[in-house]
Amino acid sequence: MQSPPATAPVAAPPERGTSPRRAAPRLVGWLAAAWLGPLLAYALGVAGVLPVVVLGLTAALLRGGRTLLDRLVLAGALLLGAACAAGLLFSAWPWGLHPVPVAGTALTVLLGVAAATGRRPRLPRPVPADLLPVAAALVAAGALAWPYLRAGDLAGRLAYAMTGEDNSRHLATVEGIRAVGGYLFADPSAAARIAPEGMVWYPQGFHLTAALLDGFLRSSTAPAGPASTLDHYLGWSLGAWGLLVLAVTWAANRLAGPRLDLPRAAALTGALTAACLGSELARFVVYGYPGESLGLAATVLLVALACRPVARTGTQLAVVGALCVAVGFAYLMFLPVVAVLVLAWLVRDRRRLRRRPAVLAVVALLTAVLAPLPAVAGLLRTDQVDNVATGGGVFPRYDAFLALAGLVAAGLFAGGLRLPVWRRYAGALAAALAFAGGFLVYFRALGTDPRYYYGKTLHLLLAVLLVGAGAVTLLLPAPGRAAQSRPRAARPHDRAAESRPRAARPHDRAAESRPRAARLRWRTPRPARALAAAAVVLACAGLAGLPRGTGIFAQPFDGRTMTWAAAWWSGTQARPGPAELAVRALAQAPAEAGVVTVVVSDRRREGYLATLFVATLQGTHGASGPAVYRLPLSEPARSAALVERVPGRIRFVAADPAAAGIVEALLAAHPDLAGRVTLQRLR
Template sequence: MPSQLTTAPAAAPEGAAPPRRPVRPALRLAGWLALAWLGPLLAYAVGAAGVLPVVVFGLAAGLLRAGRTLLDRLVLAGALLFGAVCAAGLLISAWPWGLHPVPVAGAALTGLLGVAAATGRRPRLPRPEAADLLAVGAAVLAALAMAGPYLRAGDLAGRLAYAMTGEDNSRHLAAVQGIGAVGGYLFTDPQAAARTTPEAMVWYPQGFHLTAALLDGFLRSGAPADPVTALDHYLGWAIGAWAALVLAVLWAALRLAGRRLDLPGTLALTGAVTAACLGSELARFVVYGYPGESVGLAATVVLVAVTCRPLARTRTQLCVVGALCVAVGFAYLMFLPVVAALVLAWLVRDRGRLRHHPLLLAAVALATVALTPLPAVGGLLHTDQVDNVATGGGVFPRYDAFLALGGLVAAGLAGGGLRLPVWRRYAGALGAAVAFAAGFLIYFRALGTDPRYYYGKTLHLLLAVLLVGAGALTLLLPAGWRRPPGRAGAAAAGRAGAGGRPGRRWHGLDRPARFLVAAAVVAACAGLAGLPRGTGIFAQPFGDRTTTWSAAWWSGLLDRPRPADVTARALAQAPPRPGAVTVVVSTHRREGYLATLFLSTLQGTAGASGPAVYQLPLSEPARSAALVEAVPGPVRFVAADPAAARIVEDLLAARPDLRPRVTTQTLH
């Protein structure tokens, strides 16, 4: 029987006022809210707005509780923020402040403050581990390797020589500049974007471009950028997107490999995957300028990881999956069929967990379904995207390299991986990527043509998924390479080291040998990838030379110094003329086209100059003759040399009616 002896609360003195509710938490919240807006305002005033994205990123990672390591937190925070930026771009495009750093940072910090207040969390980050540093260091090293040609170029012409290898760089730069000028997505104001941006980019997925323009505004604290600075910053964001792809592939491979992989094994896997990224066609993303595909593929790879090995916290898992779907839809929508297959399979498998969070599931599903296909629907309604699938040059991939990677991954899966749920799920993701690529191949075969440009994009996805699966090979490693699970495993390893089987020893004396083996594995993979001489399994013909994309990039085989020099001189000597379209004329085939393309982008007139660039002959004098018919208004021809100037003089002599609207300038 419970005791009846209880202590009665002391009576309040007669006439005393009732106790007040504590107001300190409310005051503290109001103070943090004020700081969320005063901090960005002060940073902007002193020209230090560039620190604000770092603060937002750090706070977002600190408020997460999913993920065991610091790298987990950073990758997941990056996924959430990128998806949030893509979605918030619609609001930014509508509000009156555009991309101004103060309202953007203030809104972001206010949102994070709301998360902290609702969850009761305070920012907290795990300590970095050696494996985290290996992955981040490898991604930074890969980025520096691909940035090398830009870094060693001494001037604008030198950087342009490499940027002009892929003419897509001009269009992506124009889109970034256009978003900065419009103050949001280009498709929200097509008329304002018409001057600065090519028509084809108005409805192109702009997740990367909006993010780059947003970050660039912070970096410059809102100050306008001159053409040289705009190009340099764009190249930095493009290489950063590629670094994010490498980091995403590394993180996904390590996540699927699991926590039992020890430090030497982590070194071997990280080095092997990084070598493959540098030696394979993924390096082409920097060479030809595919930053949107870089971030879209990175988001898809992270989605593979979190659907194959879901996060322990269901709410966070839901939000991350939704953010990644939106990110892919706004960055590179071509991967959406595989994304849909991954998400549907995860929803079916984990329906028991999700059933306990019906409201959050409904909210995330509604937002994801509404936002993810938005760029695709807009593009289908306003452009001919479906017809573009069958355009572009032929694609002739190195199938032997895919066979080698596929065989290695299959060996790991057959060697015990399929007994584990995470690897069975990965096998399904790999099957979806294979089916996606095979579907495109069958489509082109049915058309009776060689596989075209976009078939290569499906192979990029397949290659990335195969590299993520490289962690399956860790299942074939000796037991000494795998971290013992917890104290019981450590004790068992100690007993084995004292007198058990040598293969299961976990002793300090074994570590040097394992590190030597890991270094040998990395060296072997670097050789297979062709990093020393460019003759690896991914090598392909470049004219009369067979090498890899990265080796051709480093050697200067692909740069274009002549059109770059002409463009740099035209930028300095022929400033934009209001109302007139500026066109570069050269006696060399494609040189006038490339120089006009990049000159118009750097001068911020890529949209207005579109009729003078596209759908025209590439050689003179046919190009100039067709150009004056395509452009109805004033035209200024900028001749690269006296020989090019004579082409325009001959045209005017034959067509004197053009003289009122055509002028000529010769560069010196």
């Protein structure tokens, strides 16, 4: 009997045609390949292909998702949560993040899953719409990578990286994890010289994932030079941003579902890409928020799967649990909203979940233990609660939020609330809105302007609003004959929807009740539909301010109102002076054991930034912490306070004669410093 097509939502039954006697030698052979393959790839320096192999095999063994991209997104979400959890194992076993044992273990687990379930690797066929979210992610990442690409050298790229000093701390954390082979909190003393103390109990899901993939890409776990270290970190940071755009566009298309044909999907995806680039989400790259990018991407995927679940209960449970763990380890601030979403889904689908009690119990136990682990550890060991009220004021563009909310609400009230998927989305939007509103009320109660972390709640609200942008399609007539006549296997429903009676399927029921002529009234020629989609994307690009940088999300920058992306592209936020000084110090003042290197400049903040990034790129950020943080930013007060804070040996690196004079005056006033303080003039 011929098996169903690969794109069919109904999966084939387990294939168990091989007898146990014949299966045993085959399993032994595959097990040997699972370890010899990574060993050979590592020896040849091509271990970078191994994560792709693991992703492909995971997707091929899953049974859920209609298209190839759906399957890959589900597999990626599952592997992200698994990597965050497995980081605890990597921190304990003797091999750390070495590519061979990590890949060998992953392939062995996949082999065990295949043997236990009887599944053979099988992937759905790709469809043209799969390319849209992928293209959106590539365009968005490439657009924000452009300043780094045009910079040309280390000093140029470092000038842009210095826009957000958080880049130094995240880079040092990635390198600290690579050095110790696991999470910093598992062995804080081992990374004390490399990673900053404040990052030891910070959520490290992004950092461990980046360090793990970096070992595969390099086919090595050894430390690299400053230029290579910075370039790789920037690549992973941009990758996390691209993953966020992929998640937003994929989730929006998934929620819109049957209302989309290819032109409408292209219009929706292009509009969302423009919105991501024109909104404050672009700030994640400008200021260096890779952990938030990854955590928000996982949260967005959870919104999509909570509103339109995967047909197979086991797959849905595993992916939702993995995403909860990923959020907890990457950016735990979003966990309250995630908890509300998951609890609502569990209650709503309780009858379906009762059919898999063992899977539900195992996933629930692992998720309940692992997801809040970084939050609990951080609360017990640090003052994270007090940090909520710190940071600068946040003054968002509420008119932009109002415009987006109005568009989404129009679609919901135009018929979306009659459909289960959009009712669930309305609940998710209400949870995000309540989360942001709660923080606003909290700060008002304190009698202050909303602070830094209120902005994070608005980032979540913005992402949820963008995911719901597909509700606008509910205002339009249903797609025409070409969309209605697609093969059954290619229609964008899940298997559960296909198995229900026609009256209960999540279509636009108002459209189902209309005469056929009314339902098929949109018969615009294909070229016209393509042009209409392009016009929608251009209109949204204009509203987002991509041509001139003055869109609805524009902010004041140095006396000019523009978007974050426009400010980034213009180069006005770059720090060429500190970057050039840092590169000179890296070349002329290599790191010395037991010596803290301090760059001195008579320009405010220049010495601070140069010292910060020199320490990071030399692998001494943790040891140099007392010479960087909680000190005056201007000379000569900075150097005077620094010698009192740092008890050990200090090497001052002077940018010019004026900076050297500051140190010489300090040494003349305090002769007792001569034994542990030295001065080096840069050429």
